[in-house]
Amino acid sequence: MFEIYRECTFSASHQLRNYNGKCERLHGHNWRVRVHLKGDSLDNSGMLLDFHELDAIMKEAIEAFDHRHLNEVPPFIEDSPSSELLAKVIFEEVEQRLPANGKITVKCCDVWENDASRARYYP
Numbered sequence: 001m002f003e004i005y006r007e008c009t010f011s012a013s014h015q016l017r018n019y020n021g022k023c024e025r026l027h028g029h030n031w032r033v034r035v036h037l038k039g040d041s042l043d044n045s046g047m048l049l050d051f052h053e054l055d056a057i058m059k060e061a062i063e064a065f066d067h068r069h070l071n072e073v074p075p076f077i078e079d080s081p082s083s084e085l086l087a088k089v090i091f092e093e094v095e096q097r098l099p100a101n102g103k104i105t106v107k108c109c110d111v112w113e114n115d116a117s118r119a120r121y122y123p
Contacts, residue, residue, distance in 0.1 A: 003107060005036040006054045010062050014070040017080035026069075031086070032112040033062060035094050039104040049104055061093035083119035087111040091121050 013028035035058055039048050064073055070081035079085055091109035098104050108122035 001038055001040060002042060002048045003036055003038045004048050004051070004054070005034050006051055006058060007032060007034045008055070008058045008062065009033070010066040012065050012068050012070050014076070014081040016082060017071075019080070029113045031065075032110075033058065033087075033090055034110040035090070036107040036109070037098075037104050038107040041103055049099075057094055057097045058090075060097060061090050083111045083113050083117065084121065087119045087121035091123075 009030060009032050011028065011030050013026055015026050016023045035054070037049060037054065042048055065086075070076045070086070075089060076085070087109045090111065091106050094109070095106045098106070108120055110118055110120045112118045
């Protein structure tokens with residue numbers, strides 16, 4: 001089994017719903033995202049997936065969130081834009097954009113609000 005990961009960042013604000021505390025008020029983060037991919041085999045060049053290709057996939061996956069108020073972006077119009085749910089949504093967005101050959105899958109997705117707070121989603 002092979003695994004690679006790549007990180008990217010974006011800025012966005014949010015307000016947690018159904019939360020009793022400061023985070024229910026409007027605030028923002030410089031979010032950090034790490035996506036882990038896994039697969040059993042490598043391509044002809046000895047790679048699971050080119051890092052540049054993964055960068056492009058991740059950029060597409062987070063584009064709708066960058067410099068936005070997450071509460072105004074689906075699916076967070078209804079759902080609370082927690083780090084945990086953001087990790088799940090980005091996981092699913094990246095997974096949809098991977099090559100359809102079934103050889104590569106997303107293992108997990110990490111989302112940081114700050115250096116001390118990380119959420120992880122894996123199926």
